[in-house]
Amino acid sequence: MxxxxxxxxxxxxxxxxxxxxxxxxxxxxxxxxxxxxxxxxxxxxxxxxxxxxxxxxxxxxxxxxxxxxxxxxxxxxxxxxxxxxxxxxxxxxxxxxxxxxxxxEPMPLSQLAAVLETEYGANWKQRFKRFHFTPVAAASIGQVHRAETADGRQLALKIQFPGVRESIDxxxxxxxxxxxxxxWLPRGVDLKPMIAEARRQLHQEADYTHEAQALATYRRLIGDGADCIVPEVHHDFSTGRILAMDFLDGVAIDQLAAPSFKRQERDRAANLVMELVLRELFAFGLVQTDPNFGNFLYQPDSGRVVLLDFGATHPVPPAIVAGYRDLIRAAMAEDRHAMHRSAIALGFAREDAPAIQVEAMLDLMGLSSEMMRHQGPYDFGVSDLFKRLYERGRQLYNDGAFSQLPDPSSVFLYRKILGAFMLCRRLRARVDLPHLLAPYL
Structure with missing residues (x-):
């Protein structure tokens, strides 16, 4: 040890x-x-x-x-x-x-030892040649420890915090x-469906058996490409509250914003993540919906993105995939009538919404698709788009335009797409979205 x-x-x-x-x-x-x-x-x-x-x-x-x-x-x-x-x-x-x-904060050693003993048995130490008690990461559901098994495998052990699963509700x-x-809620909004979906997703994220299955499925979909890598699950060291996988090194992807990294590395990482989001939606029909930057590592030596944390992985219904494809096509063509139809189909707009709200919403959608219509790489580092979106969106919010929420699954998918854009902004990257979108439209 x-x-x-x-x-x-x-x-x-x-x-x-x-x-x-x-x-x-x-x-x-x-x-x-x-x-x-x-x-x-x-x-x-x-x-x-x-x-x-x-x-x-x-x-x-x-x-x-x-x-x-x-x-x-x-x-x-x-x-x-x-x-x-x-x-x-x-x-x-x-x-x-x-x-x-x-x-x-990491849990104290007494809690960690109790979890390890419960999941692996009283003689759990005999299963490891080395166990690093200092966690390499700690998040909302659990913390990650590096370990070397008795037979020499280098593992990352994701160990769930005690009581977290039981406290979700x-x-x-x-x-x-x-x-x-x-x-803090829009006037007249019924938040119950969204809370129910968030509750369901959190319970799913705390189910490490489900995450192991999702990780294996995603690994098969990614394949052996040179750009992205997914760790392999080690089932003999995995339980309901411990997920064992390959230990893969790298730097947190948002750290590429530091001056020590070249612009070419920031651009490459951002383009790879954005391309991956589009593959998830339009090719896999399976999306990891948690946009936390900590779920991505970057390996400067190989130029690969390491993908972590598949607890929030969900299939996307074909109707929603088609709806996003239609909405993106309409936004890129600046076809407001088609945008309105797609927004209604996805649940982002109501049939009976006042005309003034509809026009304001379409203005907001047109603004948000600015980077998709840009010819060549869009420079997120010099754009003030997010500030403009916030100001427009806040006005709509105060006017009660968001009194009806769309289908929760569509919202969490939108959260992932928005998270990818936020990463591009954080890295001040240049991303050629029309080029990345072309194979799917």
Whole structure:
């Protein structure tokens, strides 16, 4: 066995009452950072200025610390907020929240040992030649440890936090109640279908047996290409709460934004991820819907993208695939009538929506497809598109245009597509979307 366990690990709160207390503390920290005026603006939903929320870095640090300690569904929501908050939050707050992607607190050694003994038996240490007690990563559902088996295999062991699976339902109930209390939902919206889908997906992500099957399926679909690589599952070391797979090295893909990496590497990585998203949708009909940047590693030596975390992998119904193809075609052709028909088919628009809302929505869709109509590589590094989208979208939100949510499966697919665009923006990459889309349209 190797290395010592980090001393700062703290137990994962597991009871509903304990998690509710931590969520309340997190909300108090956030409220303190926003201040009374900010809270009133949020509650009334009357702030249509488009100005970023002014939250003190100290308060936001306390907020993210609390989410990192809670793990589970609450932290997952925080990670989604961190995908790109720079147009909504101050740059300091967005940067702090962004650390949630890879900084869940590890569980203490006592909890880790209990999980290993429960899953592998009292003599679990005999199965390993080396076991690194310091996790190489910790996220919302579990943490990852590197290990070498007695027969010499180099593995990454994804070990689930105790109590996280059992706390999903109470976390979602608490978050829903918090959102309603603070007025963070569009007027008149029925959020129940979306919460039900989020709850279902979180339960699926906590089912490591299901993830092992999804990982194996995805690995077959990717094949042995030179651009992307998927780790292989080791079933003899996998259980319901431990997923064992090949250990593959690389740097977190969003770290390519650092000055030490060349622009050509940023462009290559972004184009590979965007091409993969299109293959998932139009060729595989199977999409890993979690856009967390931590799910991608980049190997500078080989130029390959390593794909991780397949807990949120879902098949896409052919009707939705066809709907997105039609919508993209219409947007690229700037055919507003066809865009409207496709938006209704996908559930993004209502048949009976007021004409003024329809026109505003089509303007927003046309704006969002700007990079698809651009001839040659679109430079995300100099574009202010996301700021313009945020300002337009916020106005529609305040006007009640989003009172009906589309089919949840379509929304989570949209989240993955948006996440890929956010990565392109984070890397300040140049991406030739018309070229990547051509084989599928």
């Amino acid at each position: 190797t290395d010592t366990y980090p001393k700062h690990g703290r137990a994962v709160p597991s009871s509903r009452l304990n998690r509710l207390w931590h969520l309340g503390r997190a909300t108090t920290d956030l409220a303190t950072g926003i201040g009374m005026r900010g809270l009133l603006d949020l509650a009334r939903r009357g702030d249509a200025t488009g100005e970023p929320l002014q939250i003190s870095p100290e308060a936001f640090q306390r907020f993210t610390n609390r989410l990192a300690r809670m793990r589970g569904a609450v932290m997952k929501v925080g990670q989604l907020l961190s995908m790109d908050g720079s147009d909504v939050l101050t740059p300091e707050a967005a940067a702090i929240l962004g650390t949630l992607c890879n900084r869940a 109470s976390d979602m109930d608490n978050l829903g109640a918090l959102g309603r209390a603070l007025g």
